[in-house]
Amino acid sequence: MLHNAAQTYQSNQVTTASPSELTLMLYNGAIKFIKQAKLSLAERDYLKTHESCIKVQNILYELMSSLRREYPISGEFNKMYDYMLRRIVEANMRKSIEILDEVEDLFVQFRDTWKEAMVLAKTQG
Template sequence: MLHSAAKTYQTNQVTTATPSELTLMLYNGAIKFIKQAKVSLSEKDFAKTHEMCIKVQHILYELINSLNQQYPVSQDFSKMYDYMLRRTVEANLRKDIEILDEVEGYLVEFRDTWKEAMILAKNQG
């Protein structure tokens, strides 16, 4: 019952979110899953590491697909997302926590910058 209520809340949160809030949720999800991948890797649970890396990859694909190509900066974002995607695949194949650390660092930077942009946009109107 509690699990069902939590799932309903989560679904409502996603379906009522603005596009900028959805992007923030994607960043937060990717960070959460990459942290879980690192824990699993340190515990030598390679199946779970793989599962978490795949989740990060799916989020990065979603971020790539959500870019509005009318803006030149989208090309830069696309290149960075693609880089993080390739590095996540490499980390998964090599079971390399340092690569996961690198990708996590980029994701945190993107997330934090995105949060600042959301605040600025809200304050400007």
């Protein structure tokens, strides 16, 4: 019962969120799944590690596909997302917490910068 309520709440959040809020959700989701991958890796549960890494890959694919190519900065974002994608695949293959830490740090930087940009956009109207 609680699981269904949580799923309904999460679904409502996604369907009513603005594009900027969705991007923030993707960043937060990637960080969550990287943390899960690191925990699973420490527990030597390689299947869960793999599944969490795949979820991060899917988030990166979504971020890449949502870029608006008419803005020059999109090319730079795409390069960074592509790098992160290659690194998460490598982390999954090598079972490397160090690489997971690197990708997590990049996501944290993206997320924190994105949150600041959202605040600035609201205050500047």
